[in-house]
Amino acid sequence: MTDVLIIGSGPAGMTAGIYIKRANLDVQIIEKEYEGTGQMAESSRIDNYPGFYGISGYDLGEKIREHAENLEIEFLEEEAVAFEETKKGFLVILESGKTLEAKTVIYTAGAEHRKLNVPGSDTFENKGISYCASCDGAFYKGKDVVVIGGGNSALDDALLLSETCNKVYLVHRRDKFRGNPGTLEKLEAKENVEIIRNANVQEIKGTKKVETVLLDTGVSLEVQGVFVAVGTIPQTERLKDLIELDENGYIKAGEDGVTSKPGFFVAGDVRTKKLRQIITAAADGANAADSAIHYIIR
Numbered sequence: 001m002t003d004v005l006i007i008g009s010g011p012a013g014m015t016a017g018i019y020i021k022r023a024n025l026d027v028q029i030i031e032k033e034y035e036g037t038g039q040m041a042e043s044s045r046i047d048n049y050p051g052f053y054g055i056s057g058y059d060l061g062e063k064i065r066e067h068a069e070n071l072e073i074e075f076l077e078e079e080a081v082a083f084e085e086t087k088k089g090f091l092v093i094l095e096s097g098k099t100l101e102a103k104t105v106i107y108t109a110g111a112e113h114r115k116l117n118v119p120g121s122d123t124f125e126n127k128g129i130s131y132c133a134s135c136d137g138a139f140y141k142g143k144d145v146v147v148i149g150g151g152n153s154a155l156d157d158a159l160l161l162s163e164t165c166n167k168v169y170l171v172h173r174r175d176k177f178r179g180n181p182g183t184l185e186k187l188e189a190k191e192n193v194e195i196i197r198n199a200n201v202q203e204i205k206g207t208k209k210v211e212t213v214l215l216d217t218g219v220s221l222e223v224q225g226v227f228v229a230v231g232t233i234p235q236t237e238r239l240k241d242l243i244e245l246d247e248n249g250y251i252k253a254g255e256d257g258v259t260s261k262p263g264f265f266v267a268g269d270v271r272t273k274k275l276r277q278i279i280t281a282a283a284d285g286a287n288a289a290d291s292a293i294h295y296i297i298r
């Protein structure tokens with residue numbers, strides 16, 4: 001019986017682990033893959049995490065990981081697939097069939113990439129369609145690509161790709177971008193970036209790989225790469241019978257990470273909140289850990 005099982009090893013999960021460990025409680029972090037739920041690893045450059053101006057997401061993740069490992073926090077590479085309430089806490093069922101018991105759970109499983117769901121979007125997955133510019137951008141050096149979306153991910157991806165690609169189209173379904181206006185301004189000043197507003201992808205075509213992206217405005221873009229940045233979907237399917245979710249599937253909780261189920265806490269992007277950033281995920285981790293500590297020693 002562990003005191004606290006943390007699901008997810010992004011900034012929220014690792015920060016929660018650090019706080020729990022420093023409170024002298026048992027803690028284990030379950031991660032689907034190495035820093036698997038840490039979307040920050042996909043950010044090529046982070047300028048809004050205090051003290052680490054310009055660091056890459058991967059490097060920041062490694063630093064937080066090193067911090068957690070220095071405190072001898074145990075990580076287990078497994079996927080938690082189901083949760084059951086027990087008399088003493090929670091039973092966490094892993095994909096391998098193994099089960100773990102804990103007095104409390106802090107759920108920080110984040111969100112996964114939303115897909116486009118248009119003809120061709122399944123066919124060309126990994127054949128020109130990518131969800132991570134900092135991971136796959138190098139494959140498109142000197143080529144023409146399109147980025148889809150109007151949030152910070154789309155803007156950051158377009159800016160990064162514009163450094164190495166021949167041409168970057170940025171396609172957004174509305175006129176107004178929800179991403180950072182400063183980044184948008186930088187993109188507008190780039191000669192090899194073309195911003196297309198009020199357009200949706202209708203179809204992605206090609207023979208073996210992506211060749212053409214057809215927009216609903218009738219425009220057709222000849223590109224080799226499609227970077228999809230249309231938001232994320234919270235990883236809460238397995239929790240819907242256990243705790244209260246909002247209409248979009250996020251776990252309902254305030255800053256303290258207290259959910260509708262006593263002893264089951266939440267932190268990071270998977271929680272209902274306004275600002276989803278690394279700094280707010282880390283802050284959530286600290287708050288949820290504090291709630292879990294008080295729950296255990298109450």
Ligand code: NAP
Pocket residue numbers: 043048114115116148149150151152153154156173174176177178200229230231232274275276277
């Ligand atoms: P997001 O902010 O939710 O933006 C998703 C974008 O995709 C929106 O512009 C949305 O359009 C568009 N979209 C959604 N579904 C679509 C569809 N089916 N077809 C076409 N377009 C679609 O997601 P995100 O950019 O991944 O960011 C997620 C969170 O991480 C945000 O809170 C963001 O601020 C944060 N983030 C921060 C940074 C940074 O600070 N540097 C970097 C990356 C991400 P509408 O605008 O019309 O809804």
